Amino acid sequence: MDLIRIRNAKKTYKNGVTAIQDLDLDIKKGEFVFVIGSTGCGKSTLIKMLYREEKPTSGKIIVGGINVGKLRNSKVYKLRRKIGVVFQDFKLLPKLTVYENVAFALEIFGLPKYEIHEKVVKVLDLVGLKNKAKQYPTHLSGGEQQRVAIARAIVNGPKLLICDEPTGNLDEVTSMEIMKVLEEINKLGTTIIMVTHDTEIVNKMKKRVILLDTGRVLKDFAEGEYVHESN
Amino acid sequence: MKAIRIILRSIRDSFKSVFRNFSLSLASVSCITITLIVVALAIVLSQNVNNFASLVEGDVTIVAFLERDVTEDETDDISSQINNLPYIESVVYKSKMELSKEMMDSSDVFTSVMKDWDDSNTPIQATFQIKVKDINEIKYVADEISKMDGVDIVKYGEGMVEQLVSLFDMVRKISIGMVIALIIVTAFLITNTIKITIFSRKREIEIMRLVGASNINIKIPFILEGLFLGIMGSIIPIILTIFGYVKLYEKFDGQLFSPFIKLIVPEPFIYLISLVLIAIGILVGMFGSYTAVRKHLKI
The missing domain is CATH 3.30.70.3040 (Alpha-Beta Plaits)
Structure with a gap:
C-alpha cells in the first residue's frame, strides 16, 4: 500500500518561482527513500508539502490517507500527528532537558504521566541517550542533539519520518551514527524520507533514491541502483 | 480525563514558562505594572473630582x-x-x-x-x-x-451655578476620556510587549505545531500565561492603591485643603479600583497573548 501518493503536483510560490511541477511519486509503507538533487531543485518544497508547511498549487498529494492540499489550517495537526520531522538545525527547546524535549511531543495529547515516562525512556534507549535524559541540549554534541530530535519525532509512533538534511551539520562519523539510528527506526516499520546533499551517505546506505531536477523527478533509482561517482 | 490532563498541563506549563522566560516575563510584568499605576492614579483623581463635583452640586x-x-x-x-x-x-x-x-x-x-x-x-x-x-x-x-x-x-445663585455645572461637566468628561484613553494605551503597550516576548518564542510554537498540537492546544498555555502576567502586573498597583490611598486619606483627614473638598471614603473605593486594575491586567494580558500567538499559527 502507498503511504504517499503524489499526482501531477505543482507548487508556485507567490513570487512566481515554480519549485515543483508535473511531479508524480509513490512511496510505499516501510520504505527508506533518499531525495537528492542540486540546490533549488525542489527537495525542500517537496517535503514541506508532505507535512503541510506548504500547500501544493495544484495536483494531489495524499499522505497516510489525508489529502494535504485540501487540509484546512486548523486541521493540520491531524496530519502532523502521523508524521515525525527532523531538521538540520535540530529545533530543540534549549530550556527543556532532553527528557522534557521528548516528552513535550506526548504531553500535548494529554497522555498520563506514567505512559509518557514509559515511551520517552524507551525511545531515548533506542537512540542511545538513556543516560543523558536530564541534560540540557546545549550540553550535548551535535550528533546527540540530532538523536534527541529524532527521539522526539518518533516518540508517538508516526508512520512517516521526514528528515530534512539531518546530517547537514554533522561530521562524517557522527552522520553515520545518525544513519544507523534511522535505519534501526526504519526496520521497526517507520517509513523514512530523507533529503540530503551527502552523496557519501547515499552511496553507503544503498536505498531507493529519487533525483530531482527543476521540480521534476529526473530519475527514480530502486534500492542499490544508485551509485554516485565522485569527480 | 484526557481534556482535564491537557488543561492541567497547560496551567502547569504556562506557570513554568513565566519563570523559564524570566527576563521576558519581567518585561511584560513591569510594563503592566507601570501602566496600571498610571491608570490607578487617573481613576483616583477623576473619581475624586467627580465626587467633589457631586458634593458641590448636591449643596446647591x-x-x-x-x-x-x-x-x-x-x-x-x-x-x-x-x-x-x-x-x-x-x-x-x-x-x-x-x-x-x-x-x-x-x-x-x-x-x-x-x-x-x-x-x-x-x-x-x-x-x-x-x-x-x-x-x-x-x-x-x-x-x-x-x-x-x-x-x-x-x-x-443664578449664573454662578450654571457656570459651575458646565465646568464640572467638562472636568468629568475630560477625566473619563483620559481614563479611557489611558486604558487603551495600556492595552496597546502591554499587547505589544507580550507580542515581542512571544515572537522570541516562535520556535516553541513552531515545534508545538510540528509535533501535532492543535491550534487551541497551543493557544491555551499562552493565554493562561498572559493571565498570570496580568495578575502579577497588577499586584504592585493594587498594593499602592490600597495603602497609598488610605495613607493619603488619613494624612488629609478626609479633606483636601478645606472642609469643602472632601475625599472619597477609602472603603469600598480602593477595592473597586483594585478590581478594575486586576480586570484590566488580566484582560489585556490574555488579549495580548492571544493576538500574538494567533499571528504565528497562520501558514
Whole structure:
C-alpha cells in the first residue's frame, strides 16, 4: 500500500518561482527513500508539502490517507500527528532537558504521566541517550542533539519520518551514527524520507533514491541502483 | 480525563514558562505594572473630582422668599405645589421666626438688632429651601416656583451655578476620556510587549505545531500565561492603591485643603479600583497573548 501518493503536483510560490511541477511519486509503507538533487531543485518544497508547511498549487498529494492540499489550517495537526520531522538545525527547546524535549511531543495529547515516562525512556534507549535524559541540549554534541530530535519525532509512533538534511551539520562519523539510528527506526516499520546533499551517505546506505531536477523527478533509482561517482 | 490532563498541563506549563522566560516575563510584568499605576492614579483623581463635583452640586439650594402677608393656608398650598414639581429632592420650610432665631443664634450683633422684632413687624421673609435631584434642571424648577402666587423672589445663585455645572461637566468628561484613553494605551503597550516576548518564542510554537498540537492546544498555555502576567502586573498597583490611598486619606483627614473638598471614603473605593486594575491586567494580558500567538499559527 502507498503511504504517499503524489499526482501531477505543482507548487508556485507567490513570487512566481515554480519549485515543483508535473511531479508524480509513490512511496510505499516501510520504505527508506533518499531525495537528492542540486540546490533549488525542489527537495525542500517537496517535503514541506508532505507535512503541510506548504500547500501544493495544484495536483494531489495524499499522505497516510489525508489529502494535504485540501487540509484546512486548523486541521493540520491531524496530519502532523502521523508524521515525525527532523531538521538540520535540530529545533530543540534549549530550556527543556532532553527528557522534557521528548516528552513535550506526548504531553500535548494529554497522555498520563506514567505512559509518557514509559515511551520517552524507551525511545531515548533506542537512540542511545538513556543516560543523558536530564541534560540540557546545549550540553550535548551535535550528533546527540540530532538523536534527541529524532527521539522526539518518533516518540508517538508516526508512520512517516521526514528528515530534512539531518546530517547537514554533522561530521562524517557522527552522520553515520545518525544513519544507523534511522535505519534501526526504519526496520521497526517507520517509513523514512530523507533529503540530503551527502552523496557519501547515499552511496553507503544503498536505498531507493529519487533525483530531482527543476521540480521534476529526473530519475527514480530502486534500492542499490544508485551509485554516485565522485569527480 | 484526557481534556482535564491537557488543561492541567497547560496551567502547569504556562506557570513554568513565566519563570523559564524570566527576563521576558519581567518585561511584560513591569510594563503592566507601570501602566496600571498610571491608570490607578487617573481613576483616583477623576473619581475624586467627580465626587467633589457631586458634593458641590448636591449643596446647591433654591431659596424661595414668600411675600410677607402670605397666610398659613397659602403657605401649605405653595408647599404642595412645589412638592408636585418634577426633579424635587427635598423641600424645607423656614418661618420668619425660625429664621430670626437662627440668625440671632449665629451672632450677638444680630441679637441686639433683632430681639424686638415679632412676626408682624420683622423685615425677614419666610422661605422654602429646595434641593433638586438634577442640577441641570435647577433653572426650570426655579422658574416654575417664581411663577407661583405668594412667592416673592427666587434665588439659586443664578449664573454662578450654571457656570459651575458646565465646568464640572467638562472636568468629568475630560477625566473619563483620559481614563479611557489611558486604558487603551495600556492595552496597546502591554499587547505589544507580550507580542515581542512571544515572537522570541516562535520556535516553541513552531515545534508545538510540528509535533501535532492543535491550534487551541497551543493557544491555551499562552493565554493562561498572559493571565498570570496580568495578575502579577497588577499586584504592585493594587498594593499602592490600597495603602497609598488610605495613607493619603488619613494624612488629609478626609479633606483636601478645606472642609469643602472632601475625599472619597477609602472603603469600598480602593477595592473597586483594585478590581478594575486586576480586570484590566488580566484582560489585556490574555488579549495580548492571544493576538500574538494567533499571528504565528497562520501558514
